[in-house]
Amino acid sequence: MSDLLLSSGAGGWVVALMVILVIAGIIASIILIVKLFRMVRESKMPAAKVGVWDLSAGDSGFDAEREKRMERVRHITKNVLVYLFLTICAVLAFLPFYWMIISSVKTETEFRESVPTFFPHTFQWKNYWMIFHQTTSTARGGATFQQILINTLVVGLLSTLLGLVVIVITAYAFARMDFKGKNALFGLMLATMMIPGELFTISNYITVSQLQMKNSYTVLILPFLVSVYYIYLLRNNFMQIPNSLYQAAKVDGLSDMGYLLKVMIPLTAPTLISITLLRFIGTWNSYIWPRLVNTAPWQMITNWVTGGFVDRLQPTSPWGTDWTLYGGIYGNSMSLDTLKMAAVCMVSLPLLILFIFCRRYIMRGVSKSGTKG
Amino acid sequence: MEENNANVGAIAGAPPKKHNKFVQFFVDRGLRIKGWFVDKYTAIKDFFYVFTKAGRAEKKARMAEGPQLSRGERFRRGLKTQSGWLFVLPALLLMAVFTFYPIIAAFINSFKQGYSDMTGKFNGWGVDNFVRVLNGDTGTGGASFVQCLVNTLLLTFISVPLSTLLALLIAVALNSIKRIQKAYQTILFLPYLTNALAMGAVFATFFKIIGTSSNTETVGLVNIVLGWFGVKPIDWVGLTSPHWQLGSLSIPWAKYIVAIIYEVWSGLPFKILILFSAMQSINKQYYDAAKVDGASRWTTLWKITAPMIMPQISYLLVTGIMGGMKQYSAIIGLFGDTMGQDYDMGTMVGYLYNYIELGQTGYAFAGSLILFIIIMIITFFNNKITKKRTTYR
Numbered sequence: 001m002s003d004l005l006l007s008s009g010a011g012g013w014v015v016a017l018m019v020i021l022v023i024a025g026i027i028a029s030i031i032l033i034v035k036l037f038r039m040v041r042e043s044k045m046p047a048a049k050v051g052v053w054d055l056s057a058g059d060s061g062f063d064a065e066r067e068k069r070m071e072r073v074r075h076i077t078k079n080v081l082v083y084l085f086l087t088i089c090a091v092l093a094f095l096p097f098y099w100m101i102i103s104s105v106k107t108e109t110e111f112r113e114s115v116p117t118f119f120p121h122t123f124q125w126k127n128y129w130m131i132f133h134q135t136t137s138t139a140r141g142g143a144t145f146q147q148i149l150i151n152t153l154v155v156g157l158l159s160t161l162l163g164l165v166v167i168v169i170t171a172y173a174f175a176r177m178d179f180k181g182k183n184a185l186f187g188l189m190l191a192t193m194m195i196p197g198e199l200f201t202i203s204n205y206i207t208v209s210q211l212q213m214k215n216s217y218t219v220l221i222l223p224f225l226v227s228v229y230y231i232y233l234l235r236n237n238f239m240q241i242p243n244s245l246y247q248a249a250k251v252d253g254l255s256d257m258g259y260l261l262k263v264m265i266p267l268t269a270p271t272l273i274s275i276t277l278l279r280f281i282g283t284w285n286s287y288i289w290p291r292l293v294n295t296a297p298w299q300m301i302t303n304w305v306t307g308g309f310v311d312r313l314q315p316t317s318p319w320g321t322d323w324t325l326y327g328g329i330y331g332n333s334m335s336l337d338t339l340k341m342a343a344v345c346m347v348s349l350p351l352l353i354l355f356i357f358c359r360r361y362i363m364r365g366v367s368k369s370g371t372k373g
Numbered sequence: 374m375e376e377n378n379a380n381v382g383a384i385a386g387a388p389p390k391k392h393n394k395f396v397q398f399f400v401d402r403g404l405r406i407k408g409w410f411v412d413k414y415t416a417i418k419d420f421f422y423v424f425t426k427a428g429r430a431e432k433k434a435r436m437a438e439g440p441q442l443s444r445g446e447r448f449r450r451g452l453k454t455q456s457g458w459l460f461v462l463p464a465l466l467l468m469a470v471f472t473f474y475p476i477i478a479a480f481i482n483s484f485k486q487g488y489s490d491m492t493g494k495f496n497g498w499g500v501d502n503f504v505r506v507l508n509g510d511t512g513t514g515g516a517s518f519v520q521c522l523v524n525t526l527l528l529t530f531i532s533v534p535l536s537t538l539l540a541l542l543i544a545v546a547l548n549s550i551k552r553i554q555k556a557y558q559t560i561l562f563l564p565y566l567t568n569a570l571a572m573g574a575v576f577a578t579f580f581k582i583i584g585t586s587s588n589t590e591t592v593g594l595v596n597i598v599l600g601w602f603g604v605k606p607i608d609w610v611g612l613t614s615p616h617w618q619l620g621s622l623s624i625p626w627a628k629y630i631v632a633i634i635y636e637v638w639s640g641l642p643f644k645i646l647i648l649f650s651a652m653q654s655i656n657k658q659y660y661d662a663a664k665v666d667g668a669s670r671w672t673t674l675w676k677i678t679a680p681m682i683m684p685q686i687s688y689l690l691v692t693g694i695m696g697g698m699k700q701y702s703a704i705i706g707l708f709g710d711t712m713g714q715d716y717d718m719g720t721m722v723g724y725l726y727n728y729i730e731l732g733q734t735g736y737a738f739a740g741s742l743i744l745f746i747i748i749m750i751i752t753f754f755n756n757k758i759t760k761k762r763t764t765y766r
Contacts, residue, residue: 082546089543090560093638097563099594100575112583112590116597166463173460182457185465192472196699196748198722199741203475203482205729206490223471226464256456285568287702288726302570306705337578344571355566359559362566363646 032080036073100348103341104128108311108326111338126325127342131309143296145346148304151217155300156283159221160276167275171231172260175238176246186235189228205292215298220290224283230275237268273361281351305343308335483738490734502739509621513731516716518740520622521724522747528629528720529697532636537689539637540644545674547645548652558649565642573706576635580609610707612714623717628708632718635703640696644689651685652678691755698748701726721747 103111104127106120132145173179174186204223213219241264249259265272287302296303311330313323330336355362392400422428442450482488483502485495504510509517547557564572584590596606608614609627616625655678663673701722704712712719716727721744728737 079550082550086543086546086550086557086561090557093561093564093641096572096575096579096638099579100572103575103578114591116591116594166467169460170464173457177457177460179455179457185461189464189468192468192476194749194752195476196741196745198699198725199479199745200472200475202725202729202734202737202741203478204471206478206734207470207475209490210493222467226467226472228468231464281566287570287705292726292729302568305568305571305574306710337581337583340574341578344574347568347571351566351568352563355563359562363562 032076036076097348097352100341100344103338104345105342106338108330108336108338124325124338127338128346130311130313130325131339131343131346133313134309143299143304145304147297148299148301151298152284152301155217155220156280158217159224159283160279162221163225163227163279164272164276166225167227167230167234168260168265168272170226171234171238172256172264174231175235176264177256190232193228193232201289201292208293214293215295217298219293220286220298220300223289224286227279230279234268234271234275237271238264241267270361270364273358274364277354277358277362281354284347284351301347305340305347309339309343310334311336311339479738479741482735483742485735488735488738490732495735502735503743506736506739506743511728511733511736513728513733515731515733515736516712516719516724516727517621518724518743520717521719521721523622523624524718525698525700525720527624528632528636528700529694531629532633532640533690533693533697535633536637536640537644537686537693540641540648540689541686543641543645544648544652545678547649558645561645562642564639565646567639569639569702570706572639573635573703576631576638577610577707580631582606582608582611614714616717625713625717628713628718631707632704635707636697636700639703640693644693647685647689648682651682655681687755687758691752694751694755695748698744698751 102118102120105123105125106117107122107124110117110121135144174182200223208214208219208223245263246259249263254262283300285302286300287306290298290300291303296307310332311324311326311328311334312332423432484498484500486497486499486501488495488502506518509519543561547554547561550557579594580596582592582596592600592606593609595609596604600606607627609631614625614627616623616627618624659677659681660673663677668676699722700720704718704720704723708718712723712727716723719727721740725737725740725744728734728740
């Protein structure tokens, strides 16, 4: 471990910070250990007489003071172990993110050092510059980051908004309206949730190729507009709204549509926000369908990440073809891990930021779907 | 209708004949089965009653009783009461094209031999696709079905119990602390919102050996840590990754370990969240009662907490196994487009997509139906098990 620390080549302030942290940790542990020892020793000393009984006398005597102290010792030991366990878990949970971020700004030489550094010697922000101005490998058609980002945002927004409209009106019809065959239809829809989605994908692939819909935004949006699970979730939410509200609205002359817009949607806003966020994240992460039906200029951001990134600008970029980061020593076809980590950051960081700002809604959406079952 | 009722009455009203226990058992079963059929028969007859002569006459009589409506008025009223159909129409149309039709098409097309998705031509019906898929005799150099099935099952049935157990431990630990609980919760939940492909690539760099066999530039973080304990560097994800060979089946255990570590890491947040919120919602009275009775912490955990969150645990196992059967993107992220070397880390879903891309949709259809059947079997067993276990609430 020590050689790792020494060779990490971190800046002065980072070393100082780490040293302070380590010293603080050592001091804290010493204090704790001393405290524990003292308590254990004290607990072995004879306790004072309580009332008329000498509780410390004899082996069979019950020593209240001692029990109390032992209880405290046990409590502290348990707490130390629990916090240690949780801290290890939290560090391991966070490590991949940290590794991704620092790797994305390392130079390739530093990344390949036989003893990895936990803080970059030099920050090479040009890694990002490189991936932004590079087209993906020509085997897949080639697309720039700007094109991919526009694709992802347009498809994400359209499919989220349109999907939300479809989900809301369908859930409303199932929750509040009466028509023949309602329950049968709803049962049929729920039954499709049992079937793995991959079964649909194959037929859908044939359908869209026969309709000549490949290489368009439509083909990315249409098949996933309806989500039976969200309809089910929202319907249950709608049904929790008391019926008297509906009758009151009817008396006030509100139409079905007006009631939906003015009463139900505001009341179920938290669920709707959760659905919106989860749907957008789902589109952002979609990989296989865009890869199947579209070529590179029409694909999504995850497809862009899986293509390799090399140390050379592509002919299509305005910066020319000869510009390289490392003078061409890594060749023209070798995919570089640092560049890939920069691309991975571009995909993962928006999700992390979204999570930090909308944690409440996302967690609620997730835990809601969890308590069903 | 009437004769039917009389029939039912005859069964119910007949004087119960005494049999011995053994015979009675079968008589009871028989009567119950007969009753089930009679019920169904009555229901069907009731449904079709309106189409019979008597039914039509009755409807006509009822119509004559009520207010006389013109045809247009009746249509308008019908439109008003049935307007719900208008609301569900968009969803219904989309589902008809992209959900209902594909299910039927999958069942039909998987029995077409030599089906070509471009021209729609095929040469005869039969189970040829299934036979070839199961024998691995597809003749296209694609993934092997048995290999994919074994990979999927092994990975799922190792990683899901492992991550559920770990999540249970973490949730118990999280539940027992008071200070900075929220901070730990947030950090532990971070991996939920990740892109499987992106994070798979990050995990691959932990295990990757870069350089040639004679001159390794870096052996990766995991190998360095293992090196402290004297373990020689293992090529976890590369071409020379160690594996066991069982006939034509290969068990790339090093890659399995990598995939399992990734799956545990990515599966934990959801499981922790579910278990933790379940623990938080347990009524505190139970714990107080246990304390009064002098139960130890361990006893409390196994006799109160565990039974109370049993529904959530079984839910997590079910959804985890379902999700595990469909894993795909993480494998691509970790081991690249070909799912390891010659698809030795292929999964069931990877198998389907492999054959779509090879243009052999007949095999893909057959594979998807087999996957569907396997998932149905697992669902069936899950239902059997969870029904027994979830009676605590």
